[in-house]
Amino acid sequence: xxxxxxxxxxxxxxxxxxxxxxxxxxxxxxxxxxxxxxxxxxxxxxxxxxxxxxxxxxxxxxxxxxxxxxxxxxxxxxxxxxxxxxxxxxxxxxxxxxxxxxxxxxxxxxxxxxxxxxxxxxxxxxxxxxxxxxxxxxxxxxxxxxxxxxxxxxxxxxxxxxxxxxxxxxxxxxxxxxxxxxxxxxxxxxxxxxxxxxxxxxxxxxxxxxxxxxxxxxxxxxxxxxxxxxxxxxxxxxxxxxxxxxxxxxxxxxxxxxxxxxxxxxxxxxxxxxxxxxxxxxxxxxxxxxxxxxxxxxxxxxxxxxxxxxxxxxxxxxxxxxxxxxxxxxxxxxxxxxxxxxxxxxxxxxxxxxxxxxxxxxxxxxxxxxxxxxxxxxxxxxxxxxxxxxxxxxxxxxxxxxxxxxxxxxxxxxxxxxxxxxxxxxxxxxxxxxxxxxxxxxxxxxxxxxxxxxxxxxxxxxxxxxxxxxxxxxxxxxxxxxxxxxxxxxxxxxxxxxxxxxxxxxxxxxxxxxxxxxxxxxxxxxxxx
Amino acid sequence: xxxxxxxxxxxxxxxxxxxxxxxxxxxxxxxxxxxxxxxxxxxxxxxxxxxxxxxxxxxxxxxxxxxxxxxxxxxxxxxxxxxxxxxxxxxxxxxxxxxxxxxxxxxxxxxxxxxxxxxxxxxxxxxxxxxxxxxxxxxxxxxxxxxxxxxxxxxxxxxxxxxxxxxxxxxxxxxxxxxxxxxxxxxxxxxxxxxxxxxxxxxxxxxxxxxxxxxxxxxxxxxxxxxxxxxxxxxxxxxxxxxxxxxxxxxxxxxxxxxxxxxxxxxxxxxxxxxxxxxxxxxxxxxxxx
Numbered sequence: 001x002x003x004x005x006x007x008x009x010x011x012x013x014x015x016x017x018x019x020x021x022x023x024x025x026x027x028x029x030x031x032x033x034x035x036x037x038x039x040x041x042x043x044x045x046x047x048x049x050x051x052x053x054x055x056x057x058x059x060x061x062x063x064x065x066x067x068x069x070x071x072x073x074x075x076x077x078x079x080x081x082x083x084x085x086x087x088x089x090x091x092x093x094x095x096x097x098x099x100x101x102x103x104x105x106x107x108x109x110x111x112x113x114x115x116x117x118x119x120x121x122x123x124x125x126x127x128x129x130x131x132x133x134x135x136x137x138x139x140x141x142x143x144x145x146x147x148x149x150x151x152x153x154x155x156x157x158x159x160x161x162x163x164x165x166x167x168x169x170x171x172x173x174x175x176x177x178x179x180x181x182x183x184x185x186x187x188x189x190x191x192x193x194x195x196x197x198x199x200x201x202x203x204x205x206x207x208x209x210x211x212x213x214x215x216x217x218x219x220x221x222x223x224x225x226x227x228x229x230x231x232x233x234x235x236x237x238x239x240x241x242x243x244x245x246x247x248x249x250x251x252x253x254x255x256x257x258x259x260x261x262x263x264x265x266x267x268x269x270x271x272x273x274x275x276x277x278x279x280x281x282x283x284x285x286x287x288x289x290x291x292x293x294x295x296x297x298x299x300x301x302x303x304x305x306x307x308x309x310x311x312x313x314x315x316x317x318x319x320x321x322x323x324x325x326x327x328x329x330x331x332x333x334x335x336x337x338x339x340x341x342x343x344x345x346x347x348x349x350x351x352x353x354x355x356x357x358x359x360x361x362x363x364x365x366x367x368x369x370x371x372x373x374x375x376x377x378x379x380x381x382x383x384x385x386x387x388x389x390x391x392x393x394x395x396x397x398x399x400x401x402x403x404x405x406x407x408x409x410x411x412x413x414x415x416x417x418x419x420x421x422x423x424x425x426x427x428x429x430x431x432x433x434x435x436x437x438x439x440x441x442x443x444x445x446x447x448x449x450x451x452x453x454x455x456x457x458x459x460x461x462x463x464x465x466x467x468x469x470x471x472x473x474x475x476x477x478x479x480x481x482x483x484x485x486x487x488x489x490x491x492x493x494x495x496x497x498x499x500x501x502x503x504x505x506x507x508x509x510x511x512x513x514x515x516x517x518x519x520x521x522x523x524x525x526x527x528x529x
Numbered sequence: 530x531x532x533x534x535x536x537x538x539x540x541x542x543x544x545x546x547x548x549x550x551x552x553x554x555x556x557x558x559x560x561x562x563x564x565x566x567x568x569x570x571x572x573x574x575x576x577x578x579x580x581x582x583x584x585x586x587x588x589x590x591x592x593x594x595x596x597x598x599x600x601x602x603x604x605x606x607x608x609x610x611x612x613x614x615x616x617x618x619x620x621x622x623x624x625x626x627x628x629x630x631x632x633x634x635x636x637x638x639x640x641x642x643x644x645x646x647x648x649x650x651x652x653x654x655x656x657x658x659x660x661x662x663x664x665x666x667x668x669x670x671x672x673x674x675x676x677x678x679x680x681x682x683x684x685x686x687x688x689x690x691x692x693x694x695x696x697x698x699x700x701x702x703x704x705x706x707x708x709x710x711x712x713x714x715x716x717x718x719x720x721x722x723x724x725x726x727x728x729x730x731x732x733x734x735x736x737x738x739x740x741x742x743x744x745x746x747x748x749x750x751x752x753x754x755x756x757x758x759x760x761x762x763x764x765x766x767x768x769x770x771x772x773x774x775x776x777x778x779x780x781x782x783x784x785x786x787x788x789x790x791x792x793x794x795x796x797x798x799x800x801x802x803x804x805x806x807x808x809x810x811x812x813x814x815x816x817x818x819x
């Protein structure tokens with residue numbers, strides 16, 4: 001499989017790639033020769049256009065102490081072959097320049113800007129700041145190895161560089177970072193002409209906590225708890241994605257029972273968040289009764305989470321090599337699960353019935369906040385937002401692990417790209433999750449829930465990934481010589497999708513912004529880390 | 530319309546009776562950890578297992594290596610239970626979750642251990658003791674109910690400020706408005722602007738990028754005002770600590786009146802903390818502010 005891609009690339013560009021040895025079966029690392037750097041944009045373009053690769057992410061790694069260079073890793077997913085192709089591109093430690101690939105691959109824009117802000121590696125042509133605020137000094141890069149985590153960095157003068165729209169009757173509405181509702185911090189700058197929104201600019205990274213930096217040098221077992229706190233509503237998915245990465249570097253075989261538990265909890269996380277989001281959308285269009293019913297239903301599932309795992313957010317469950325606890329080991333737990341699933345399913349169908357039979361609600365949701373398929377494709381929108389705009393991508397199906405290879409389910413797809421489509425995707429995904437849970441409850445495997453672990457093999461790297469409720473969560477972890485984390489890159493689906501939201505609100509009226517925003521429900525903390 | 534009525538009537542009232550009855554957390558809930566000093570040898574295993582710095586074992590003074598201080602800070606605890614796994618002999622996670630307090634020092638338990646002749650460390654004295662957990666849920670519930678009844682003339686307006694949390698605390702704060710906890714029945718409302726607020730409910734370790742915004746929000750809130758720090762991050766930085774990106778706790782930026790431990794605190798722990806804050810609202814803040 002790997003050879004096929006190596007041959008393909010070599011026939012076009014000659015022998016400019018070196019394959020790196022990795023024990024991970026579905027990852028192909030190809031290091032590009034320094035002399036062939038200028039070919040990078042073209043290679044990426046061909047990968048995406050001719051080979052139907054999906055751009056997953058790019059990340060920089062300060063490997064100066066290992067190889068005297070920085071490296072940038074461009075991660076592509078080859079869905080047809082369940083393979084990740086990773087281009088490893090050397091960057092000179094002094095010049096710190098690399099060609100930009102955004103001209104042919106728009107979805108890489110934010111990633112390149114983040115690399116510029118955190119590593120000082122400039123993808124030319126140079127683009128503005130993203131991941132640091134204007135009061136951050138010019139020549140300080142937090143992710144290079146010599147930067148001390150505990151260092152206090154002075155504030156410099158600077159102001160946000162928003163895109164201003166000029167014209168008669170055009171006004172700006174600033175919102176945030178402290179919002180009107182109970183939501184995370186971020187700044188929105190609307191340019192409006194009357195009611196319609198002409199442009200929306202978003203300033204994020206208010207919730208930047210230096211998570212990736214904190215993890216450097218950390219014991220992987222301890223970092224699981226950090227992974228749980230990347231994005232609170234996706235605690236378990238992020239933790240599983242991280243554990244998955246570590247397990248792949250160490251070739252750890254997970255017991256079947258642990259896989260079943262993981263899958264069940266991941267689906268429970270999906271159910272409670274989707275129902276909460278449906279409630280949020282209903283609240284934002286003023287249908288309070290149905291919203292209350294949704295929140296009540298969500299609460300039931302949060303309560304179930306607590307009964308099964310001891311934590312309403314499923315924290316303290318993920319562990320490298322499996323899970324920390326059984327979930328259905330007592331009669332009380334089994335009954336709670338049985339009952340909540342049964343009642344929950346009925347209550348959910350009633351909720352859907354309420355929603356669908358209210359013409360005023362449908363009127364607000366349909367054709368609101370449309371994200372067209374071609375825009376979604378260009379921006380690399382993924383997850384529920386992507387599937388609502390016809391982007392047929394679901395890691396559970398495309399790169400399956402956990403118990404998904406043995407389970408029957410279908411990936412939901414809508415094409416309209418409006419708020420209603422995003423609600424519909426959620427509705428159908430909740431139904432699928434119920435079906436998945438039923439299948440999982442029939443799996444009786446008597447096995448340990450955690451693999452026995454050896455001391456970690458050093459100098460390994462691997463991807464860990466999972467389709468969380470919001471979309472695909474991808475982590476990349478490199479274990480250093482001491483067995484601790486050398487570099488950990490976290491990509492939350494929100495990092496891809498924020499640009500989609502900016503586009504979807506255009507030409508909509510300001511009062512529809514909350515409901516459009518809720519229909520995406522992007523994570524700030526996951527984006528900012 | 531009939532559908533709505535039918536569904537509503539069939540569902541009935543789902544709101545719980547907090548604080549008269551406090552729902553016991555289910556078996557396996559990870560609440561307040563306690564250390565049985567008699568079985569502890571200050572061996573450091575728990576401190577090593579702790580992902581935050583909630584548990585530390587240090588020499589009492591550089592010169593006194595024969596004495597160790599074992600500290601357990603509930604403010605920094607993320608209730609992961611790793612200490613219990615590392616030392617099931619002496620550490621147990623209880624079901625207590627209502628840990629809010631008005632004094633940060635009350636979140637700390639410390640004990641001194643002395644080296645014995647056999648070379649092991651033995652418990653010698655308690656240095657600081659976090660107040661014991663409430664006697665029983667019912668008793669506390671009744672007491673709180675009385676306080677609220679007394680204060681009911683006043684409604685409380687809360688502005689929630691996310692100063693860079695992971696969103697976990699927000700999930701639970703949002704849950705306060707659902708029909709089960711229904712915080713509005715206490716006359717407590719979440720408002721859209723700090724100008725309308727009596728209380729700031731702050732989450733997150735206060736990131737560098739939120740520091741100024743938090744300070745400005747505090748200044749925009751009319752006095753008298755109270756600040757509640759929600760969650761381990763807000764109390765002392767939690768798992769994120771203090772770094773280039775994080776200030777390491779709300780009280781490094783604005784004064785804090787009540788601390789609610791948890792990662793995140795359950796909705797009932799939040800209610801408890803908020804009600805604790807109301808109790809002291811008229812008593813000592815009115816006279817000291819402005």
